[in-house]
Amino acid sequence: MLVCRISLLAAGCLLLVWIGAGACSETNVLSLYDAIRTAMENNPEMLAMRSALAAQKEDMGIAGSSLLPRLTLEERAMRTNNPPSVFMMKLNQERFSSSDFAMDKLNDPGPFNDFQTLLSLDQPIFLRKAQVGFRMAKQEYAAKKEDYTRKKEEIAVKVAQAYLRILTARSYVGVALRSVDDAKEHGRVAELRYRAGLGLYSDALRAATKVTEAEQRLVRAKKELAVARRWLGFLLGTTEMVDVEETKPEFPLRDIEYYTGAASSRRDIAAMKVRRENAKNNIKLAESTYFPSLGVQGAYQLNDRGRPFGSEGDSWLVTAYLKWDLFDGAGREFEKRKAQHKAAEIEEHLRSLRQFVSFKVHEAYLAVEEARKNMELSESALATAEEGKRHVKTRFENDLSPIVDLLDVQRNLDHARANVSARQNDYYMAVINLGYESGTIMKDLRME
Template sequence: MRFLAAGALVLFFSGAAMGEERSLGLRQAIELALENNSLLQAAHYEQSAAESGVAISRSRYLPKITFEERAAVTNSPTKAFMMRLDEGRFSLAGDLNHPPTTGDFQTSLTLEQPLFDVGIVREKAVAEQEYVSRSHAFEQRRQEVAFQVYGAYLAVQRARAYVSVVEKAVSDAREHQRLAAVRNAAGVGLKFDELRIGTFLAEIEQQKITAVNDLALARLRLGQVIGLPAGTAPDIADTVTAYDLMLDGKELVETALSGRKDLQELEAQLAKSEAGVSLARGSYWPTVYAGASYQMNDRDVPLGRDNDSWMLGANLRWELFDGLRRNSEVSRAQAARNAVGAYLAERRRDAVLQVNEAMLRREEAIKRLEVAQRAVKDAEEMVRLVNKRYENALATTVETLDAQTALNRARAQLVDNEAGYALANARVYHSAGLFLKEVVR
């Protein structure tokens, strides 16, 4: 059902008319990305391949049954002798040293069953840990894709808010231009003021063109991250806000060290390396296999039966010396295990740093947001006072435009800081491995 729903959404977007907006909620966008993102699909295929590897290793416990049909013609004394013997046609008549051309059709059914082979057990352990590792890698990729969608979704929201800010700035600039024209017509203003405000308006209109284009690009990037058809630019239906943290810094660090999927992936790789060392050491042990076969031989036709035979047996094989090859294989496996252990230790330290950094950046974002909110209020009051003075011919055009520029800048900074706070808050959960659990709920 999930794949059908995802496919329906893809068709929904691909079939949309050009210029017709389609909106997605945050949860809907993330769910769609989790079904259609190419990198996530690649991780899923890797997980499936590892699962098949486990099945392959388990198959070695089962008996191997082989059917074989052979045909041969020879005048070799020994081989001709054995063919006749297998066919039940041996006699003392004839020249054993110079036999005539002899043919044989041999049909055989062979069974081989491992009784003791340490390598089978330990290869299975390696394959199982590889599957665990790929499973954690898949879950980590899900976290990363969801966080990318969140960031892209937030980028659309920020771009849309910035367009609103610029549109308000254009509206304010046009009002200033109207007042300047009225003052000039009444003979109490200067043509310079009207021209200066016109130049200011042109600058703001250029910013609006860029802002609208940035919004279109942000929507295209959102469509790409989600995995929609190329050129699809979905709109957003939700307003993303920051969630309150439910855990303190210490709890987040503990959660990251115990629950982050990238750390669990490396832990599984370490367990796989340990199993690899055991596998290398297992080559010192002997192997014991049981075997059985049934054979039919015929002189004239395949699958014929001039004579038949069977055999049961067991085989013990113990390699006593191999030129120190196994010793080197054990050393190589141990070095690989130590390398993974070192990577894991460094990754754990890095995870702690990431959580602490995310917490500090979140506190920074909170303070920056508070400052930006105060700045907008101050700038709005400043513009109100300057406009009042300008109407009474107590302020110049330059002062009016400076105040308006400060207000525009404060509003734009507030938009950035609001988005930055939401992203910083989400990054805290992402660094602790809790993004899908806490943010997308």
């Protein structure tokens, strides 16, 4: 009776959990590959990175626009009694006559209006700074594309982690359910023995307590499963829970040479190589101020005394120009030395990144070996725990062992069951992390 009362109380708690997690049954069930593809399209970080890449591409157009012609339309209105200005206005309006040479008109012409319409064209022919700037924008876009691909690898790893987290949590729920069933069976046997006068009341109490503890672990396991599903949903760009297939994908493990060879061209290393070249271009950008700039300008002008865009007089102008800054206060020398220091800085960053990547690949490979051995040991421990429980259960049923021994081996068995699932998923995650550290993750997942 005692076991039944406690079980009814716990069942009420379980009902609330099932109601809260009931929405899970309505969720879509995705494979790992479907989940990764969905994240590539809807993950907020990926969407932000995609926008950043598009913005970087526009920088190429901005830099290239400096080499294209500039066409400008201006309209000016002027009123003055300044003698030279009035003289020029009349000439531009083609209204100048011999009477305007009278001394009184030249010295005191009176207020005069002029509407000036100017259409001008400026076309650079040689502009070293703009040419280098366009090349730098193009290379930075190439580096940003490498960053974007690396972000895809990062999101793929996060999705795989969330996927395996759901599988682990689901396994824990299964283990917890078996633990509840086993605890109830122990409680039933203990209560029957107590009623038959073959056991102690304290044994029945201990068994009932273990039932409650097992049901509490089940509640916790279901909560972790719901959290894991919602976390995967977040990575996929939704606020809903997402469920996954039960089957575990295959993750091939190759020799260490495969990963170390691929790591040298990892996406972030490739991006930093491009930025190293851009740092060298930055030196050229500083040196570009030593070069002259060449270009042509043209203008067509309309003048009218009474209305905007009027055409009482018209004229045109064509100019070729060369501009050469011979001395700017030594600023460009400082800019050049600064660019050289920056280039040396990024060279060291690249060298450090290569060394760090090599270290991370070897570390990840050792972690795979550790996870594989732990998985094998956990399976061996489970077999031992199951055999130990079988012996103790037989002894308990034959009144040769106290219930404390049975509950102890049951606890060890529950831990071994959960540990097997955890260690298996740890191994899969270690292999995925190895692919991420070496830059082969998308190829290993067959997502390329």
